[in-house]
Amino acid sequence: MGWPDRWVRPLAVQGKERMEDLDDIVREFLVESHENLDELDRALVELEQQPDSRDLLSGIFRTIHTIKGTSGFLAFSGLEALTHAGEGLLAKLRDGDLALDREITDGLLRLVDAVRMLLRAVEESGSEGEPDHADLIATLTALQEARPAEAAPVEAAQVEAPQVEAAPAAPPAKKTRKRRRAVTPLAPVPPRKPEPEPEPEPEPGPPARIGEVLVNEHHVPADDVEVASMEQRLGDSRRIGEILVEQGQATAAQVNEALAAQHASTGKADHHDARSLADATIRVDVALLDSVMRLVGELVLTRNQIVATALGADPAMARAAQRLNLLVSELQEGVMKTRMQAIDTVWNKFPRVVRDLGVSCGKQVRLEMEGRDTELDKTILEAIKDPLTHIVRNSVDHGIETPEARVAAGKPAEGLLRLSAFHESGQVTIEISDDGAGIDVDAVASKALERGIVTAEQVRLMSQRELTNLVFMPGFSTAAKVTNVSGRGVGMDVVRTNIEDIGGTVDIVSDRGAGTTIRVKIPLTLAIIPALTIACGGQRYAVPQVNLVELLCLEGDRARDGVEFLSGAPVYRLRGDLLPLVWLDHVLELRDAPHVEDTLYIAVLQAEGQQFGVVVDQVLNSEEIVVKPLSRQLKGIGTYAGATILGDGRVALILDVRSLAHRAHVVAEHAEGGSTEAETPIGSTAVNSGAETLLIVGCGERRVGIPLPMVTRLEEIDPSRVERAGSGEVVRYRGHIMPLMRLGRLIGESPMPVADGDQLKVIVHTEGDRSVGIVVDSVLDIASDVPGSRDDAHGIGIAGVAVVQERVTELLDMEAAIRAADPNFFERRSDVQVTA
């Protein structure tokens, strides 16, 4: 890549009067330079790992050299001076006069940053502004003086050193030629010795033309190559090499060398290959793609409408509609592809980020990236860029320990940070894992306590996973010292919000001492998805195809006998496996309970690796729908992933299958890859940090307040289901036996009589797979911000008294109540999975 000569000369002639052209060129220069700078970042970091790589050095040199040349032409003297200093340093490195060390790398990286800044200034104002990089230039110059080279081969380099000044773009041709002539006889170009890199510098991209190779080796000035190729075009049938030798521009040896280089580069695959695609690609304004995408979305909707109405129309119409159908599908696929970008566009910045951060934190971190070419929609990439960066920074800053600490723990001094991305069932999964110290759950819990995010009781009830996921709460940070890196405490909750905003999920799994893995799952694309429409409760809903496994229709006996109730939970035996069943109208609270009909339509769905069947009224259609976002307040419900407009113009809600599964309790809270949307006290209620929210219940004449976070669920249970077990009462509940405790009995109050046919009101408290139920007379209200007094002198089961809504309300001692129901409740704590 370089500034094509044929541009430079005509424009130099016409000067700056052609402002339009100049602006175009400047813009082109900026865009390409930015790309090159990103590439430079990566190359420099890699170079630090492989200081002897001539490939990298030469590539870096060439890039700086090019920027310098064009800056000079475009009269950006600040840039020119800066890159000139860098070039000098790089030349010394390339020639083996200097050995690369941390200081030099730092200097070069600072150079890249400074160049970026200048380019930005140019972009914004058209000129460099008032740059002052004298310090940096001085540093770069000083670095050139420093240490002498070590065993690097010097001969080949020395010859080239004086030729450094020759840029393809700027200096007048004649001078160069003279210099070339002057130098060449002095020292024959030595053959390349075998070195760390056996081949001579291969060109990036497609096999370079001989002319280019010769120019880059500074054997021949660009002008002469241009002249030679002109001769070729004019009919000279010889090869460039021959022409040049005949003209005395190059020696035979040089040409042979260039040929060897060319052949060597043909088979070499390196990360510069991406550049060769540059010829086959075209730059498009993102706004344009966005509007095309939107139009295609509307086209899909209209197509749906036409297809829907064409069903009954005449055959010609139907055929045309069918054709339209196919065309639009293809078009849509194609457009979606245009917006796909490899995740590498985000990841390629990380080597530098990790390197810089490692240096400033005093840690050694090795970065591995897998699946860099995994593709995502551009808008999604934009959205996850910041969250991913934050997670990476977090790992280096807080996750990975200092080399000393690591060695003391028996780990290698260098920490490993691994990024991987892959497609899986319609989603992209990104994992960031480090082998650092893991998350100290106790520290997290106590910090959360301190910040008032949770109460001590809640902490006691939470599982390891839930405690770990506390880091996602707003206002949280365990960094003892708030570095300006990632310890500001605004991190992880924003990360989660950003990811969930685009319909993704994020989860942390951590192993104390061994490391942490953060798993992010995001949809491939947001705009158009294939879906199944179903009817329920007189309305239509859409189920994303990606979650659909199969469809079942049970009729007559198969329906009635096929549905079994295991411990109260409906299941269906599907080919030997038990499929939990969920009635959609029940989950959506349109009906009170599952109802087995003569005909059952079941959609078998999958979420988080678990399958379950959703019973619907009707299965309608398979169609592509455009996903329209829901307003903020509706997003909060969780059960809906969005809305769409169906063929007849009516709105249908799109179901969020994962959320549905959680709501219906067919997915265990502690399952692998589980969400942070837990059923236990923290997840399901909006608890104000610090303020007490109470559920006010009636018991006889008294009012009792139960801390809302302790209430998992309110149930109404038929008194006939209550059974005696030992000295107490139990009821079968959700797959296990739940002990019951009558509140009246605990606090010494005679309960109101229960009329025939009335249900028992039970406050259920669940932890893991165990629950207890507290039977009360009535549920009265919810009150928040209740200041209360708590002390021991209030009687059995009561922890204090408060005035709530102008009535005296006693605060329940929840622990006592639970123990009264099940004396062993707290002893048997474990994180056993709940199965439906």
Place this chain on the structure above:
Amino acid sequence: MKQMATFSVGALWLGIEVGQVREVIATQEMTPIPLARGGAAGLINLRGEVVTAMDLRERLGLPAREPVDEDEGAMNVVVNIDGESVSLLVDTIGDVAEVSDTEFEEPPLTMPAASRAFVHGAFKQPEGLLLSLDVEGVVAVAPTVELR
């Protein structure tokens, strides 16, 4: 002086600044939203855009609308808040009123608390008391305390 678009909900005469109103349309086919709380009555199709409709009666704590025949359903006042469009379901649409700050006063204490919470204040008009609706408050996310 500023202009307020006015409408009635129950016995209340409410107004919002005209700048906030995107458009006013007649009864629309609404898709109900199961599990929604806080007055979200349904979704409507506004020329290809899915817009949430808020039942102002519910939000203001007023009794539900008397069942009316199809022709006299609620009107939709579509407002633009924070870049999002939301439709407010109202009983009838009124005229545009010119108000001045001198006429502004605190909302009457006789108003039920639930309604008063969503009203900035009142403008004394010849036709009566025009209550200035706190649109942002009405549209804001209602707290989700889910009990089942």
